Amino acid sequence: MSNAVVLEVSGLSKRFGGIVALNNVSLKITKREIVGIIGPNGAGKTTLVNCVTGIYRPDSGKVFFLGEDITGKPPHLIALKGVARTWQKIRPFYNMSVIEAVTAGALLRTKDVLKAREEATEVLEFVGFPKSKFEMLGRNITLIEHKLVDLARAIATKPKLLFIDEVVAGLRPHEVDVIADVVRRVNREMGITLGVIEHVMRFVMSISDRIVVLHEGRLLTQGTPAEVARDPLVVEAYLGTKPV
Amino acid sequence: MLPSPGLIFQSVLDGVFLGFLYSLIALGLSLVFGVMGIINFAHGDFIMLGSYLVWILANGLRSDPSFMSLATVPLFFVIGAAIYMTIIRPVLGKEPLIQIAVTVGIGYVLQNFALMMFRAEPRAVQTTYLNLYLNLGVVSIHLAKLISAFLSLLIVLGVHYLLTKTWVGLAIRATAYDREVASLMGINVGKIFLLVFSLGIGLTGLAASLWMTFGQADPYIGSSFGLLTWVIIALGGLGGVSGLIASSLIVGIIQSLTMTLVSPTVSLAIPYVVFIMVLWFRPQGLFGKV
Amino acid sequence: MNPRNVITVILPALTVALIGTTIPFLVGFNQYYVLLALQSVIMASIALAWNIIGGYAGQLDLASFAYVGLGGILATMLMTEYNVTPWLGMFLGAGVSAALAFTIGFPLFRFGIKGVWYALSTAALVVILHEASIMFLGPFDYYIPFVEGWYYLRFRTWENLYYFSLVVLAFVISLNLYISRSKIGYYLKAIREDEVAAEAVGIDVRKYKLLALVTYASILGFIGYLYIVSQRTFSYNTFSGPQSVYVAIVGIVGGLGSVSGVFSAALILKIVEEYLRGFLGGVLPGLHLLLFGSLLIIVGILRPGGLSSLTDALTKKIRVRIQRWYS
Ligand SMILES: Nc1ncnc2c1ncn2[C@@H]1O[C@H](COP(=O)(O)OP(=O)(O)OP(=O)(O)O)[C@@H](O)[C@H]1O
Ligand SMILES: [Mg+2]
Numbered sequence: 001m002s003n004a005v006v007l008e009v010s011g012l013s014k015r016f017g018g019i020v021a022l023n024n025v026s027l028k029i030t031k032r033e034i035v036g037i038i039g040p041n042g043a044g045k046t047t048l049v050n051c052v053t054g055i056y057r058p059d060s061g062k063v064f065f066l067g068e069d070i071t072g073k074p075p076h077l078i079a080l081k082g083v084a085r086t087w088q089k090i091r092p093f094y095n096m097s098v099i100e101a102v103t104a105g106a107l108l109r110t111k112d113v114l115k116a117r118e119e120a121t122e123v124l125e126f127v128g129f130p131k132s133k134f135e136m137l138g139r140n141i142t143l144i145e146h147k148l149v150d151l152a153r154a155i156a157t158k159p160k161l162l163f164i165d166e167v168v169a170g171l172r173p174h175e176v177d178v179i180a181d182v183v184r185r186v187n188r189e190m191g192i193t194l195g196v197i198e199h200v201m202r203f204v205m206s207i208s209d210r211i212v213v214l215h216e217g218r219l220l221t222q223g224t225p226a227e228v229a230r231d232p233l234v235v236e237a238y239l240g241t242k243p244v
Numbered sequence: 245m246l247p248s249p250g251l252i253f254q255s256v257l258d259g260v261f262l263g264f265l266y267s268l269i270a271l272g273l274s275l276v277f278g279v280m281g282i283i284n285f286a287h288g289d290f291i292m293l294g295s296y297l298v299w300i301l302a303n304g305l306r307s308d309p310s311f312m313s314l315a316t317v318p319l320f321f322v323i324g325a326a327i328y329m330t331i332i333r334p335v336l337g338k339e340p341l342i343q344i345a346v347t348v349g350i351g352y353v354l355q356n357f358a359l360m361m362f363r364a365e366p367r368a369v370q371t372t373y374l375n376l377y378l379n380l381g382v383v384s385i386h387l388a389k390l391i392s393a394f395l396s397l398l399i400v401l402g403v404h405y406l407l408t409k410t411w412v413g414l415a416i417r418a419t420a421y422d423r424e425v426a427s428l429m430g431i432n433v434g435k436i437f438l439l440v441f442s443l444g445i446g447l448t449g450l451a452a453s454l455w456m457t458f459g460q461a462d463p464y465i466g467s468s469f470g471l472l473t474w475v476i477i478a479l480g481g482l483g484g485v486s487g488l489i490a491s492s493l494i495v496g497i498i499q500s501l502t503m504t505l506v507s508p509t510v511s512l513a514i515p516y517v518v519f520i521m522v523l524w525f526r527p528q529g530l531f532g533k534v
Numbered sequence: 535m536n537p538r539n540v541i542t543v544i545l546p547a548l549t550v551a552l553i554g555t556t557i558p559f560l561v562g563f564n565q566y567y568v569l570l571a572l573q574s575v576i577m578a579s580i581a582l583a584w585n586i587i588g589g590y591a592g593q594l595d596l597a598s599f600a601y602v603g604l605g606g607i608l609a610t611m612l613m614t615e616y617n618v619t620p621w622l623g624m625f626l627g628a629g630v631s632a633a634l635a636f637t638i639g640f641p642l643f644r645f646g647i648k649g650v651w652y653a654l655s656t657a658a659l660v661v662i663l664h665e666a667s668i669m670f671l672g673p674f675d676y677y678i679p680f681v682e683g684w685y686y687l688r689f690r691t692w693e694n695l696y697y698f699s700l701v702v703l704a705f706v707i708s709l710n711l712y713i714s715r716s717k718i719g720y721y722l723k724a725i726r727e728d729e730v731a732a733e734a735v736g737i738d739v740r741k742y743k744l745l746a747l748v749t750y751a752s753i754l755g756f757i758g759y760l761y762i763v764s765q766r767t768f769s770y771n772t773f774s775g776p777q778s779v780y781v782a783i784v785g786i787v788g789g790l791g792s793v794s795g796v797f798s799a800a801l802i803l804k805i806v807e808e809y810l811r812g813f814l815g816g817v818l819p820g821l822h823l824l825l826f827g828s829l830l831i832i833v834g835i836l837r838p839g840g841l842s843s844l845t846d847a848l849t850k851k852i853r854v855r856i857q858r859w860y861s
Pocket of ligand 2: 045046047088
């Protein structure tokens with residue numbers, strides 16, 4: 001069953017006033033895949049994640065998770081079914097300790113706080129968060145630490161599918177390598193299917209099995225990293241919008 | 245006993261006059277909320293404070309309360325600036341609960357300050373030139389209310405003009421729309437906040453002197469003005485100035501009608517019942533965009 | 535819950551209650567001081583109930599005295615009019631307050647009302663009840679006719695009611711501690727920090743907020759009778775906006791979500807209030823409230839940690855000691 005479809009999005013559209021953020025986007029993600037989702041700023045990548053995870057209700061189109069229609073379901077139910085995500089713009093729990101924040105995620109699958117805390121500890125160790133800072137308040141940690149906590153918080157909900165929205169944006173090169181390694185291990189060792197949104201090409205090209213390119217709300221093309229990198233449409237989309 | 249049409253007409257008219265004054269009060273509050281996202285629970289208490297000031301000044305100078313706005317508006321503008329610098333600016337980035345709580349604290353301080361200084365009895369100004377009634381047969385028009393309604397409308401439209409037609413207004417609206425973009429455009433967001441907050445409080449000084457031409461000062465009018473204004477903003481849905489005036493008039497008329505037809509107690513409660521219903525069924529307000 | 539958790543939940547509450555029982559002896563049964571202790575204990579219980587919706591769930595609720603008044607007046611009038619024992623009346627009061635909270639909260643949370651609009655709705659609720667109760671009660675102060683005995687929970691002296699209130703306080707403290715150590719507490723805090731992020735990790739925000747609101751309201755509805763008896767009177771003014779704000783002040787100055795902080799704040803503010811009233815009450819009524827308002831502003835500006843920054847360090851030390859001793 002390694003080719004089982006985990007997520008199927010068909011004809012998804014979302015507009016904000018005059019802006020068409022998503023325009024009839026269809027795609028599939030299969031089990032244990034790492035799918036890179038790229039595209040210039042404003043291409044609709046985050047909106048896609050928001051529509052899948054129930055933060056936004058799409059204007060039209062359908063979202064199927066493991067064959068079940070989850071379109072327009074509330075976010076907490078979608079999380080319960082097994083879709084998690086991280087946030088491009090961090091949404092930290094400032095007045096909770098790191099371990100408490102991740103425990104809140106782990107409590108989705110258990111009522112037992114002690115058990116959830118143990119799981120949270122494991123997940124934090126897994127993503128390489130420094131053990132000495134587990135008890136620190138969210139307000140007192142650094143940006144990369146926030147990103148790790150955000151990732152751990154999402155993983156702690158034991159998702160089958162995880163969207164990682166620009167986790168390395170704003171980080172230094174050596175930090176990017178550390179995170180790339182973590183992301184790979186989340187996929188290989190935990191068996192979680194991943195949708196990875198990223199602007200840092202070196203990162204996304206190296207970890208993805210497949211790349212999906214969005215541009216102005218449309219699905220421009222998809223393929224292996226090598227195919228996509230050679231695709232003239234992609235080059236044009238990036239050159240056309242990004243001031244070099 | 246059925247109330248006569250004249251009574252109802254009179255009551256609606258009084259409600260309209262009151263409504264225009266409400267729109268002046270609501271304007272300052274909605275500016276501060278719309279531009280800064282700051283939720284000022286103490287807004288009404290500044291009117292209360294202003295009313296006492298007007299009471300003291302007008303009685304001392306034996307003059308009409310409306311003239312006292314020449315003193316209260318600049319004074320409150322400065323007080324607004326001082327409060328912005330010392331209290332509001334430090335909590336700008338903090339969680340909403342703390343922001344609201346701090347302004348609740350300001351209101352609480354003002355209210356108890358008034359209680360301490362003036363006790364709970366209501367106070368009214370002795371001398372007012374406007375305490376005249378124009379008798380028009382069916383209805384009689386209280387000159388003070390008419391003039392304060394007229395001046396309120398004038399100022400509301402003036403501020404609207406300022407917002408829509410001048411460079412400062414453009415800067416204010418840009419800041420309200422998106423702080424970051426505004427500061428990229430070279431707008432000094434900190435200065436805009438200072439200006440808007442001071443203006444909001446300055447307008448309460450004006451509202452206070454208009455209110456005292458026919459109303460009374462007591463330590464608790466602040467809470468009722470404050471809550472009422474929020475009700476108006478909820479109904480108006482933070483839309484344009486027309487939504488604001490419309491919902492002010494609605495609240496004024498509802499209040500005045502229930503006062504005449506049912507009882508003063510009911511008239512105090514009814515706007516809040518409407519408010520909660522609106523929040524339940526139309527959270528974007530009656531005149532807000534969906 | 536495992537045994538160690540039971541201990542950390544129950545033990546602090548028992549300790550407070552036990553220390554509390556010594557107070558009447560320490561003050562030589564001086565009724566002024568016992569009444570003061572009673573009123574402090576009641577205010578601490580109310581503020582700790584507020585801590586559930588305000589401190590943990592982060593909703594600035596300004597309606598505490600809507601629920602205190604509703605539950606309290608119901609239980610009191612059932613007693614004076616129909617001779618119903620407050621033992622039953624207080625539970626009815628809790629039920630009615632909970633029902634009111636549910637009726638208000640269900641649609642509000644359903645439509646995502648939060649922040650300022652939540653605070654305003656709750657402030658409006660107090661005004662509505664205040665005005666509505668004038669219609670039912672008239673503009674009078676009601677004094678409870680003197681009846682005595684455990685059946686009425688009313689006594690010639692204040693000690694028994696004080697002991698009873700200590701039990702209630704111990705319950706509210708345990709409930710707070712239980713919540714903070716259970717799934718509910720983690721979820722409420724996550725909601726307080728960021729509702730959207732909370733939903734995305736699977737938290738049913740509406741359900742948990744409603745749970746917090748109803749729990750808070752039912753505790754207040756229960757306490758209402760004790761509050762009214764300790765004030766000796768009730769009227770439409772029991773539905774008090776300023777008092778409801780006072781409760782929020784105690785909760786915030788104490789430190790959002792901190793049991794020891796809120797408890798200490800309730801006691802300290804009460805003592806300061808009495809002290810100032812004794813000194814300046816005749817000259818400057820409301821001075822203490824003015825000071826408390828300023829305190830709220832200062833805590834808000836400096837740090838939202840409040841008193842808890844002090845008390846938490848202390849209670850942590852004690853807890854570590856006890857845990858070491860236990861294991
Ligand atoms: N809540 C919203 N309200 C209005 N417009 C929005 C909203 N969210 C997204 N948009 C608009 O939709 C378009 C797509 O935004 P989206 O955030 O999905 O892009 P993105 O591909 O994630 O871009 P980036 O790489 O910058 O993160 C943009 O034009 C954006 O301004
Ligand atoms: Mg994005």
